[in-house]
Amino acid sequence: MTTEARRVTVDAADDAAGGLDFIRQIVVEDRRAGKHAGRVRTRFPPEPNGYLHIGHAKSICLNFGLAAEHGGLCNLRMDDTNPTTESVEYVRAIEDDVRWLGFDWDGRFYHAADYFEQLYDCAVRLIEAGKAYVCELQGAEVSEYRGRWNRPGRNSPWRDRTVAENLDLFARMRAGEFEDGSRTLRARIDMASPNMNLRDPTIYRIRRAPHYRSGDAWCIYPMYDFTHPLSDAFEGITHSLCTLEFEDHRPLYDWFLENIDAPCRPRQIEFARLNLSYTVLSKRRLLELVSEGRVAGWDDPRMPTIVGFRRRGYTPEAIRDFCDRIGIAKANSIVSIAQLEDAVRQDLNRRALRVMGVLRPLKVVIENYPDGRVEEVEAVNNPEDAGMGSRVVPFSRELYVERTDFREDPPRKYFRLAPGREVRLRYAYFITCREAVRDPATGEVVELRCTYDPETRGGYAPDGRKVRGTIHWVSAPHAVEAEVRLYDHLFTRVNPEDAGVGGDYMDALNPASLETLTGCRVEPSLRGAPAGSRYQFERRGYFCVDPDTTDGRLVINRTVTLRDTWAKIEKAQQAQTAG
Ligand code: ATP
Ligand code: MG
Numbered sequence: 001m002t003t004e005a006r007r008v009t010v011d012a013a014d015d016a017a018g019g020l021d022f023i024r025q026i027v028v029e030d031r032r033a034g035k036h037a038g039r040v041r042t043r044f045p046p047e048p049n050g051y052l053h054i055g056h057a058k059s060i061c062l063n064f065g066l067a068a069e070h071g072g073l074c075n076l077r078m079d080d081t082n083p084t085t086e087s088v089e090y091v092r093a094i095e096d097d098v099r100w101l102g103f104d105w106d107g108r109f110y111h112a113a114d115y116f117e118q119l120y121d122c123a124v125r126l127i128e129a130g131k132a133y134v135c136e137l138q139g140a141e142v143s144e145y146r147g148r149w150n151r152p153g154r155n156s157p158w159r160d161r162t163v164a165e166n167l168d169l170f171a172r173m174r175a176g177e178f179e180d181g182s183r184t185l186r187a188r189i190d191m192a193s194p195n196m197n198l199r200d201p202t203i204y205r206i207r208r209a210p211h212y213r214s215g216d217a218w219c220i221y222p223m224y225d226f227t228h229p230l231s232d233a234f235e236g237i238t239h240s241l242c243t244l245e246f247e248d249h250r251p252l253y254d255w256f257l258e259n260i261d262a263p264c265r266p267r268q269i270e271f272a273r274l275n276l277s278y279t280v281l282s283k284r285r286l287l288e289l290v291s292e293g294r295v296a297g298w299d300d301p302r303m304p305t306i307v308g309f310r311r312r313g314y315t316p317e318a319i320r321d322f323c324d325r326i327g328i329a330k331a332n333s334i335v336s337i338a339q340l341e342d343a344v345r346q347d348l349n350r351r352a353l354r355v356m357g358v359l360r361p362l363k364v365v366i367e368n369y370p371d372g373r374v375e376e377v378e379a380v381n382n383p384e385d386a387g388m389g390s391r392v393v394p395f396s397r398e399l400y401v402e403r404t405d406f407r408e409d410p411p412r413k414y415f416r417l418a419p420g421r422e423v424r425l426r427y428a429y430f431i432t433c434r435e436a437v438r439d440p441a442t443g444e445v446v447e448l449r450c451t452y453d454p455e456t457r458g459g460y461a462p463d464g465r466k467v468r469g470t471i472h473w474v475s476a477p478h479a480v481e482a483e484v485r486l487y488d489h490l491f492t493r494v495n496p497e498d499a500g501v502g503g504d505y506m507d508a509l510n511p512a513s514l515e516t517l518t519g520c521r522v523e524p525s526l527r528g529a530p531a532g533s534r535y536q537f538e539r540r541g542y543f544c545v546d547p548d549t550t551d552g553r554l555v556i557n558r559t560v561t562l563r564d565t566w567a568k569i570e571k572a573q574q575a576q577t578a579g
Contacts, residue, residue, distance in 0.1 A: 021327055021328040021329070022271075022328070022329075022330060023062070023066065023239075023241060023269055023271060023328055024066065024069070024328075026239075026267075026269060027040060027066060027070060027239060030238070030239070030267070031070065035238070035267075036238040036264075039072060039236075039238055040066070040067055040070035040071070040072030040073075040238055040239065041067065041072055041073055041074070041075070041235070041236050041237050041238045041239075042063040042064070042066055042067045042072065042073075042074045042075070042237065042238070042239055042240075042241060043063060043074060043075040043076070043077050043110075043232065043235060043237050043240070044056075044059060044060050044063045044064065044074060044075070044076055044077070044098065045077045045078075045079045045112075045228070045231070046078065046079060046094055047078070047079040047080060047082065047085075047086065047283075048078050048079075048080055048086045048087065048088075048090035048091045048094060048212075049082065049085040049086050049087075049090060049283060049287075050090060050283030050284075050286060050287050050298075051090065051093050051094075051097070051283075051286070051298040051299075051305045051306065051307055052093070052094055052097045052098075052305065052306045053281050053283070053286060053303075053304045053305050053306065054274060054276060054279075054281065054304045054305075054306070054309065054319070054322075054340070055273055055274040055275075055276075055281040056097075056306070057101060057306060057319050057320075057323055058273075058274045058323050058326070059241070059243075060098055060101055060103060061101075061320055061323040061324070062241060062271070062323075062328060063241060064103040066239070066241075072238075073106070073108060074103070074105065074108075075105060075108040075109075075110055075235055075237070076094075076095070076098060076105035076108065076109050076110070077109075077110040077111070077112065077231060077235070078091055078094070078110070078111045078112060078113070078213075079112050079224070079227070079228065079231075080111055080112050080113045080211075080212070080213060081112050081113065081221050081222055081223070081224065081227050082221070083207060083209040083210060083211035083212070083221060084207075084209050086211070086212050086213075087212050088212050091212075093298070093307065095109075096307075097306040097307065100306065100310060100316055101306065101316045101319060101320065102316045102317075102320060110231070110235060111213055112227050112228075112231050113211060113213040113214050114213070115227070115230070115231055115234055116214055116217070116218055116222070118230070118234060119222045119226070119227060119230055120174065120222075122226075122230055122256075122260045123170065123185060123203060123204060123222070123226075124167065124170065125260060126187065126203075126259060126260065127163060127166045127167055127170060127185075128163060128167070129259065130163060130188065131187060131188050131189075131259050132166065132185055132186060132187050132188055132203060133156075133158060133159055133160075133161050133166050133185070133186060133188055134158065134161065134165075134166050134169040134170055134173065134183050134184070134185055134186075135156050135158045135159070135183065135184050135185070135186045135200075136158050136182065136183055137156055137157075137158070137184075138181070138182075139181070142184075142202075145191070146191075146196065146199050147191070147199070149194075149196060152191065152192035153191040153192065153199045153200075154191060155191050156186070156191075156200065159188060159200070169183065170185055170204075173185070173204065173206055173219075173220050174218070174219070174220050176208075176219045178206055179206070180206050180207055180208055180219075181205070181206060182206065183206060184202045184203075184204060184205050184206075185202070185203050185204035185220075186200045186201065186202055186203060187200060187201050187203050187226075187252075187255070187256075188200060189201070189252075189255060195248060195251055195252075196248075197225070197248055197249050197251065197252045198251060198252060198255070201223070201225055201226075201252060202223050203222060203223055203225075203226040204220045204221065204222055204223070204226075205220065205221060205223065206219060206220050207219065207220070207221050225249055225252050225253070225256075226256060228240075228253065229253040229254075229256045229257050229262075229266070229268075230256060230257075230260065230262065232264075232266040233257055233260075233262035233263065233264045233265070233266060236264045237264070237266040238264075238266060238267070239266065239267055239269060240253075240266040240267065240268045240269070241268075241269050241270075241271060242268060242269075242270055242271075243270060243271065243272070243273040244270045244271065244272055244273065244330075244332060245273075246268070246270055247270045250268050250270070253268050254268075270330075271328050271329065271330060272328075272329050272330060272331055272332045272333065273332065274326065274335060275332065275333065275334045275335065275495070276304065276334065276335055276336075276337050276340065277334050277335070277336050277337045277338075277494045277495070278337050278489035278490065278491045278492070278493070278494060278496070279304045279337060279489070279490065279491065279496070280304075280490075280491070280496050280497065280505055281304060285505065286298070286303065286304075286305065288506075289303070289490075294506070294509060295490070299311045301313075301485070301487055301546075301557050302487050302489075302490045302513050302514065303490070304490075306319075311546065311547065311557065312487065312544070312557050312559050313344075313348075313532075313534050313542060313543065313544030313557055313559030313560075314344050314559065315344070315347050315348070315351075315534075317347050318340075318343045318344040318346070318347035318348070319340075319343070321343045321346070321347065322339065322340050322343035322344075325339065325343065326339065334494065334495060337489065341560045341561075342563075344542070344559065344560050345542065345560055345562070345563065348534060348536065348542045348559065348560070349384060349536070350382075350384055350385065351382075351385075351534070352382070352534045352535050352536045352542055353381050353382060353388065353525075353534075353535050353536070354379070354380065354381060354382055354383070354535070354536045354538055355379075355522065355523050355525060355526060355535045355536070355537060355538070356379070356393065356426065356472040356473060356474055356522070356523045356537065356538050357472075357474070357482070357484075357520065357521070357522035357523065357526075357535075357537035357540060357543065357556075358400045358401060358402050358472065358473065358474050358479075358520060358521045358522070359402065359484055359517055359520050359537075359540060360402060360403040360404065360517065360520075361400035361401070361402070361403065361519065361520065361521045362400065362401055362402065362403040362405075362406055362445065362446075362447070362448065363398065363399075363400060363446065363447045363448070363476065364398070364399045364400065364401050364431070364447070364448045364450055364473070365397065365398055365447060365448070365449055365450065366397050366398075366399070366431060366450050366451065366452045367434070367449055367450065367451055368451045368452060369396070369397040369452055370397070371397055372397075373396065373397070374394050374395070374396050374475070374478075375394070375395045375396075375457075376392035376393065376394055376395070377392065377393055377394075377395050377427045377428050377457075377458070378390050378391075378392055378393075378427065379391055379392070379393045379426075379427045380427075391525055393427065393475075393523055393524075393525070394475045394478045394524065395425075395428050395429075395475055396475045396476070396477055396478070398475070398476035398477060399425070399473045399474065399475055399476055400473065400474050400476055400479060400521045401417070401425075401448075401471055401472070401473045402471065402472070402539075402540075405417055405423075405469075405471045406418065406433070406436070406445065406448060408436060408445065415467075415468035415469035416469040416471055417433045417448065417450075417469070417471065418433060419433055419434075419435070419436065420432070420433065420434075421433055421469075422453075422467050423467050423468075423469040423470065423471055424456075424459045424467050424469065424470040424471070425459070425470075425471060425472075425473050426459065426470050426471065426472050426473065426538060427458070427459055428457070428458075428459060428473070429452045429453060429454070429456045429457060429459070430452065430453045430456040430459070430461060430465075430467055431450040431451065431452045431453075432450060432451050432452075432453075433448055433449075433450050434449045434450055434451055435448070435449040436448055436449075437449060471539075472537075472538045472539055472540075474521045474522065474523050475523075475524075476521070478523075478524045479521035479522060479523065479524065480521070480522050480523070480524055480526055480527050480554055481519060481520070481521060481554070482520045482521070482522050482526070482554040482555070482556050483516060483517065483518050483520065483553070483554070483555045483556070484516075484517045484520045484543070484555075484556045484557075484558065485514060485515070485516050485517075485546065485555070485556070485557050485558065486514070486515040486516075486517065486558045487513060487514060487515075487557070487558060488510055488512055488513045488514075488515075489510055489513060490509065490510055490513050491505070491508045491509060491510055492508050492509075492510045493508040496508040520556075522537070522554070522556070526545075526554065527554075529545050529554075530545065531545050531546060531547040531549055532544060532545060532547075533545045534559065536562070539562065540558075540562065541558050541559070541560060541561040541562045542558070542559040542560050542561075542562070543556050543557060543558050543559060544556065544557055544559050545557075
């Protein structure tokens with residue numbers, strides 16, 4: 001659904017009942033109640049410590065979509081408070097990905113790192129109010145004092161320092177007088193709270209590491225739980241949408257806003273993160289796959305990253321449609337990757353050019369077709385869209401067909417080539433297989449000798465004779481050679497994290513996730529096609545040109561298989577021959 005179609009009017013009483021998800025209902029209610037003067041402002045706040053994945057796409061669509069539906073705005077904010085994991089490369093990639101997905105932040109591009117001075121001031125205000133203190137407990141002691149979920153914690157021995165002492169120590173932390181890890185600034189809340197997040201959480205730590213944005217300006221860095229609500233408040237965010245694991249952090253989020261007396265009080269709302277079957281969606285995991293060389297990079301077409309999907313041939317429209325279809329819920333679940341593939345198919349079905357490409361070529365010689373003659377047959381570019389027109393494809397005496405389209409000993413319901421069998425060559429002629437030529441050494445079929453019926457040009461017999469099989473082909477002398485990369489799921493388990501005792505998600509890595517076919521043959525219209533061009537290879541699936549393509553080398557990715565009767569029949573036959 002487009003934003004226009006979903007645009008919400010706050011006065012219409014029945015909008016909330018009109019199939020809005022729970023977040024959209026809350027926003028409608030808030031506007032009706034006049035909160036924030038009816039204004040809606042959201043933000044997408046990634047940490048630039050990796051490339052964005054499909055889970056982030058869900059958050060992007062929600063934040064930008066929701067704002068647009070209410071005539072509001074959505075900010076893009078780098079949540080960049082960790083000097084050791086963040087980089088400009090990731091920042092640039094995030095900008096590219098959000099833009100590619102079709103969203104625009106219109107100059108509202110912010111960095112938490114740019115708020116360091118303001119955040120520092122807020123921390124000082126907390127100290128002045130007796131609500132924060134400098135603590136000298138070390139790692140193991142901190143957790144010892146924190147207690148357990150079922151056992152209250154104990155107050156830190158540093159909890160009751162005077163305001164003056166705390167102010168002095170905090171200033172000296174900033175000035176670099178203390179070693180990394182030797183002191184922290186903690187919020188003074190409640191060491192007995194049943195919510196562990198409220199047991200005097202750390203708000204600043206000492207870390208001597210240059211930051212990609214603030215350089216060497218700081219040796220203390222604010223923690224996420226402190227930074228996030230305040231950044232939201234600084235930007236006038238009205239609805240701060242995040243994933244469920246932050247639900248227990250919400251009281252802390254509110255505590256900071258209240259105790260700093262923030263002028264704007266954003267409302268945090270949690271929703272279920274996207275989990276996809278056969279996929280890991282965590283930047284940490286994805287980084288491991290990249291750095292351990294399990295994949296070729298962040299943009300490996302098997303990766304669930306936006307750059308990976310883009311290289312694989314997925315469209316932004318398909319990804320947005322998928323996010324729309326899965327909706328927003330409050331309970332975690334695993335969405336089938338088939339749903340994503342389905343959205344991709346639907347979109348490509350409408351827009352991809354149909355072409356013919358042979359993945360595993362078998363030579364066909366048409367014995368009664370004159371040597372040296374070339375005909376041009378007309379082929380439809382997209383039967384879904386007459387406006388996409390047609391093209392001509394050369395036909396000649398020597399062709400390639402798919403190896404799987406010939407069977408010496410055809411099973412029942414196999415309607416393709418077999419000795420003595422007549423089939424239709426798509427857009428061209430009927431041909432009949434006369435003989436299979438074998439390699440004398442290996443016994444492998446290397447060529448089919450066929451004849452054609454010149455009366456059947458265009459693929460129809462004037463005598464009304466029918467054939468049951470139609471196969472695709474390319475003219476051998478005109479075809480372009482290509483390398484085709486076929487992809488399967490990166491993991492063999494529905495939930496790769498479901499590894500059992502002593503197991504690991506890496507155990508579930510699919511050793512057959514990439515199959516590279518060389519010597520494939522595609523029709524000449526693909527010659528010179530730029531990287532990113534998308535096609536449907538008739539009967540084979542959706543494909544796109546990979547950026548590894550050079551002048552002399554065409555590299556093609558399979559985006560997604562076709563789910564059609566061919567695929568089903570082929571599967572049944574494989575089962576038949578295997579069984
Ligand atoms: P990861 O767990 O993959 O490292 P993250 O939550 O640490 O992700 P951030 O950069 O902090 O990554 O995420 C930016 C925004 O995207 C956050 O608001 C976060 O809630 C949201 N987000 C991250 N992963 C998902 C997901 N799988 N589904 C929906 N939203 C997500
Ligand atoms: Mg995060």
